[in-house]
Amino acid sequence: MKVLKIFAGVLAVLLAGLVFSAQADEFTKKDVERWQAEYMSVVEKGRGLWTSPELGTNGVACAQCHPNAANTHPETYPKFQKQLGKVAELRQMINWCLQHPLEGAELAADDPKMIAIEAYVNWERRGVPLAPGKH
Numbered sequence: 506m507k508v509l510k511i512f513a514g515v516l517a518v519l520l521a522g523l524v525f526s527a528q529a530d531e532f533t534k535k536d537v538e539r540w541q542a543e544y545m546s547v548v549e550k551g552r553g554l555w556t557s558p559e560l561g562t563n564g565v566a567c568a569q570c571h572p573n574a575a576n577t578h579p580e581t582y583p584k585f586q587k588q589l590g591k592v593a594e595l596r597q598m599i600n601w602c603l604q605h606p607l608e609g610a611e612l613a614a615d616d617p618k619m620i621a622i623e624a625y626v627n628w629e630r631r632g633v634p635l636a637p638g639k640h
């Protein structure tokens with residue numbers, strides 16, 4: 506009886522494994538192309554915001570000091586930032602520059618504009634190894 510129960514348990518785990526692994530594979534080349542296109546459309550939105558004098562209030566754009574997202578180092582986050590006096594995420598420095606050099610309002614973490622800016626910055630630095638905490 507006990508042996509049967511153990512057998513049933515093992516069988517259930519194996520079946521669950523089969524079901525989940527099958528689910529993980531359920532996408533096609535077409536899906537990947539669509540997801541990539543969606544991602545790139547958000548990157549392009551971010552690039553537009555990056556170069557826009559409309560993002561802040563004083564006509565300054567991120568690209569003036571960070572052309573092509575230069576000197577943003579997304580791969581080093583989270584890290585200690587002296588302007589904030591604590592370990593911070595990339596978006597907190599995006600907000601710091603939004604509020605100071607651009608004299609604008611900060612963006613919520615889930616604001617589509619924030620997500621677009623993050624997507625753009627990370628795209629410009631694609632392929633760079635992660636180095637959290639690095640200065």
Ligand code: HEC
Nearest residue numbers: 565566567569570571576577578595598599602603606607
């Ligand atoms: C007037 C110049 C200027 C403008 C415009 C500007 N920044 Fe910055 N940015 C700086 C300076 C100065 C620092 C601080 C460098 C440091 O100490 O890490 C910085 C730092 C950053 C960092 C962190 C860099 C790192 O090495 O960790 C990010 C991210 C960033 N800026 C994003 C933005 C974004 C997004 C905008 C537009 C909303 C913007 N910046 C506009 C000057 C500027």
